[in-house]
Amino acid sequence: MNFYLYLFTVFILSLQTSCAKQDFERPWNKDVIYFVMTDRFFDGDPSNNRPEGSDPLLYDPAQAHIDRYHGGDFRGLELALESGYFNALGVTTIWITPPVRNVWNSSFDLHDAPKTGYHGYWAQDFLDIDPHLVSKRSLDGHVNYPDSREGRMQHYKDLVERAHSKGIKIVQDIVCNHAGPVFYYDANGNDAFDHQLKSEWIQPYNDSSRYGNAAWTDIPKWNLARTEPGSTQTVLGQRLPLNGSLAQLSSYGRKGMSPGSLGASNGEEVLCDFFSLRDFNTAPDSPHFDALVDDFVEIYAFYIETIGVDGFRIDTVKHVHHGFWDAFTHRLRERLGAEQAEKLILFGEVYDGNPAALGQYTYRSDWPEEQGPAIDSLLNFQFCYAVRSYLRTGNDSFGTAHGIENAIRALGSRPQDGRERPYYNQTAGPDGLNASEKIVNFVENHDGINRFRVRGVSQARHFLANALTLAMPGIPCLYYGSETALQDELAGPNEDAETGRMTYIRADNPQALEENPQDEHFQAMAELIRLRQTLPALHGFEIQPLWVDSPAAETDDGIFAFARGGRDAAPVVVVMNASDKKASTSIPGHRMQLIDSSGAPLLQPGERLERVPLLRDEGDTASVELVWEGDQPKASIKANPESFHLFRVIKE
Ligand SMILES: [Ca+2]
Ligand SMILES: [Ca+2]
Ligand SMILES: [Ca+2]
Structure with a gap:
C-alpha cells in the first residue's frame, strides 16, 4: 500500500x-x-x-x-x-x-x-x-x-x-422533582383557569392534606397543557412501555408552596410545589x-x-x-x-455548601445494608462557596482559602459528629470510580449564585478561580462564557441574581x-x-494542601498552595497569589513543607522545582527558594500579584 x-x-x-x-x-x-x-x-x-x-x-x-x-x-x-x-x-x-x-x-x-x-x-x-x-x-x-x-x-x-x-x-x-405549571388550583371555584390570579398558580403550603381543586391547564400559546407522555410511545423505532403516571394528577403532591420551604430541611422542601412548578409525589409508600x-x-x-x-x-x-x-x-x-x-x-444538584448534605445522596437510604452508590456524585457547592469567599469578595479584595482546604479534606474524610461513614460514598460505581473521584467542581452557574465575574471582580480573579477549578481532583465544570471572562455588570458579589444568563x-x-x-x-x-x-497528577486523585495564608504575618497574604500527585503520579505543586502584592509561601521562621498526601517528601535530594511556563506570564513571575532540613524539602515561593503557577519536580 x-x-x-x-x-x-x-x-x-x-x-x-x-x-x-x-x-x-x-x-x-x-x-x-x-x-x-x-x-x-x-x-x-x-x-x-x-x-x-x-x-x-x-x-x-x-x-x-x-x-x-x-x-x-x-x-x-x-x-x-x-x-x-x-x-x-x-x-x-x-x-x-x-x-x-x-x-x-x-x-x-x-x-x-x-x-x-x-x-x-x-x-x-x-x-x-x-x-x-x-x-x-x-x-x-x-x-x-x-x-x-x-x-x-x-x-x-x-x-x-x-x-x-x-x-x-x-x-x-x-x-424528576417537578413538571412545569401543567395544572392550576381552582382557587375561586369557577371550573376555569384564571391565569391573571396568582392564587391559581401558587397556593400556600398545605401541611395536612392535598388540594382537591387541581385541574389540568390548557393554554396553547403558552404550551400549558397536561403533562406528556401519557401512555406507551414509539419514538425513532423504539417502543417505550409507559404507565402514563406523569399525566395522572394522583402522581402529584398538590400541596402548594411556602417561600421558606425551599431552604428548609423538615420535609416540606420535598413535598411542596417549587413555586408554580408541580411537584411529583415521590414518596416510596405512595400507590x-x-x-x-x-x-x-x-x-x-x-x-x-x-x-x-x-x-x-x-x-x-x-x-x-x-x-x-x-x-x-x-x-x-x-x-x-x-x-x-x-x-x-x-x-x-443539591444547593448546599455542607458536604454532609451533599454527600448523603451518594449513599442509598438503606445504607449500610446496601453499600453501592445512589447518585454517582454531586456538584461541589462546598468548593464553589469556598472559592468565592477566597477570590470573589469584590473590589479586588481577597479572603482566605481555608474553606477550600476544608472542601478538599471533605472528599476523603468523615464528619466529626460520630457518624461512621465518610461524607462521600467511597464504594466505587460501575466505572470503578467513587463519589469523591467524580465530584464536579465549579465556581459559577446559572442560578442565583450567578457568574463568578460580576461588578468589581477582575478578569485576573476570574482566571484564578477557573485555574483552581481545573487543578482540583474530580471533574472540572466551566460555565459558558467563562473562557472569555464574560462579565455580568448588572450584579455584584453579594447579590443573589440570575442576570448572568446572558446570550x-x-x-x-x-x-x-x-x-x-x-x-x-x-x-x-x-x-x-x-x-x-x-499532566497525570492534575487529573489524578491525590491532593495535599501545603500553605494557606496565615494571620501571623503579611508575607504570605493571599497565598494558597497545594500538591497534586506524589504517590500516584509525578508531583505538581500549585501556588496562587490572590493579593495585589508579591507574596510567598513563607512567614518569618517558617517555609512551606513539600509533602504528598502521605506526608512523604515530594522531592528527593538532587531534585528541584521547575516552573511550567504559562501564556499568561509576563516575565519571571515566581521565584523559588528551596532549602533542605535534613531530608525534608521546604520552599519559599514568591509569586507576583494575582498570579497562578504550576511546578514540576525535575532532576538537577
Ligand atoms: Ca378558577
Ligand atoms: Ca418534591
Ligand atoms: Ca433560534
Whole structure:
C-alpha cells in the first residue's frame, strides 16, 4: 500500500471509530465539562424563535430581557461544534440545560413581565424536544426533520452524534422533582383557569392534606397543557412501555408552596410545589411509586440508548425523597445493562455548601445494608462557596482559602459528629470510580449564585478561580462564557441574581464564534485545560494542601498552595497569589513543607522545582527558594500579584 494512502485509510478508520459512542474510553475524571444554557449560547436558526401558535411576546429579538427566549438552539451548538470552537478550548463534555418540551410561559402577570421556559426546567412533555431548539433541516441540508416528536428527536440525536464525532460527550440536564405549571388550583371555584390570579398558580403550603381543586391547564400559546407522555410511545423505532403516571394528577403532591420551604430541611422542601412548578409525589409508600419511577427510568434510558447522551445532571435532588433516588438510580443502571451503566455518569444538584448534605445522596437510604452508590456524585457547592469567599469578595479584595482546604479534606474524610461513614460514598460505581473521584467542581452557574465575574471582580480573579477549578481532583465544570471572562455588570458579589444568563454569541455578532478563540483569556484557559489533561497528577486523585495564608504575618497574604500527585503520579505543586502584592509561601521562621498526601517528601535530594511556563506570564513571575532540613524539602515561593503557577519536580 502506498504510504500516503495508508495514512489516509488510518485517518478515516479512526474518524469512524471516534464517532461511535462506545469508543469513549476515557474515565470521567479526564473530562472537562462545559455547561451551556442552550437558549443563551448562539441563535443558529432564527426560524424557530417563535414556534407556530406561540405568544410572540415570549421571544426578545434584542436578547436583552433575561426572562424571555433569546433564540439559542441546537443549530447554534452544531455550528460551534463544526467550527472547532469546543475543540480549540479543549473541553470534552457539554452539559446542556433540559432540552425537553417546556411550558413556554409561567406568569400570572403576563402583561408586565413574561417569565418563560427558555431554561428548560419547566417540562410539559418529558419525551419531546422543545420546538425552540430544533430546525426544519439537518446542518448539511440532506435530511428534513418532520414537525413532530419524531423529527425533533432526530435533530437531537444528530446533535449528539455530531458532538461525538468531535470527541465530545453530552450530559443532559434532567428533572424528576417537578413538571412545569401543567395544572392550576381552582382557587375561586369557577371550573376555569384564571391565569391573571396568582392564587391559581401558587397556593400556600398545605401541611395536612392535598388540594382537591387541581385541574389540568390548557393554554396553547403558552404550551400549558397536561403533562406528556401519557401512555406507551414509539419514538425513532423504539417502543417505550409507559404507565402514563406523569399525566395522572394522583402522581402529584398538590400541596402548594411556602417561600421558606425551599431552604428548609423538615420535609416540606420535598413535598411542596417549587413555586408554580408541580411537584411529583415521590414518596416510596405512595400507590403510584413504582409506576412513576419506572416511567422516568424508561424515558431517561431512551435518551441514553437511542439518542446517545453520555450522562445526566440531575436537578433539585434534595426536593425528592431519598428512597426515590435509590430506586431510580438502581433501576436505571439495571435497565441499561452493565456495559452502558459503566459509561454513564449521574451527578446531582443539591444547593448546599455542607458536604454532609451533599454527600448523603451518594449513599442509598438503606445504607449500610446496601453499600453501592445512589447518585454517582454531586456538584461541589462546598468548593464553589469556598472559592468565592477566597477570590470573589469584590473590589479586588481577597479572603482566605481555608474553606477550600476544608472542601478538599471533605472528599476523603468523615464528619466529626460520630457518624461512621465518610461524607462521600467511597464504594466505587460501575466505572470503578467513587463519589469523591467524580465530584464536579465549579465556581459559577446559572442560578442565583450567578457568574463568578460580576461588578468589581477582575478578569485576573476570574482566571484564578477557573485555574483552581481545573487543578482540583474530580471533574472540572466551566460555565459558558467563562473562557472569555464574560462579565455580568448588572450584579455584584453579594447579590443573589440570575442576570448572568446572558446570550454569549450574540445574533448581531456571529463572528465571535470565530474570533473568541483568538482571545488571550480563551487561550490561557485552553492551555490550562491541556495541562490538566496531559499532566497525570492534575487529573489524578491525590491532593495535599501545603500553605494557606496565615494571620501571623503579611508575607504570605493571599497565598494558597497545594500538591497534586506524589504517590500516584509525578508531583505538581500549585501556588496562587490572590493579593495585589508579591507574596510567598513563607512567614518569618517558617517555609512551606513539600509533602504528598502521605506526608512523604515530594522531592528527593538532587531534585528541584521547575516552573511550567504559562501564556499568561509576563516575565519571571515566581521565584523559588528551596532549602533542605535534613531530608525534608521546604520552599519559599514568591509569586507576583494575582498570579497562578504550576511546578514540576525535575532532576538537577
Ligand atoms: Ca433560534
Ligand atoms: Ca378558577
Ligand atoms: Ca418534591
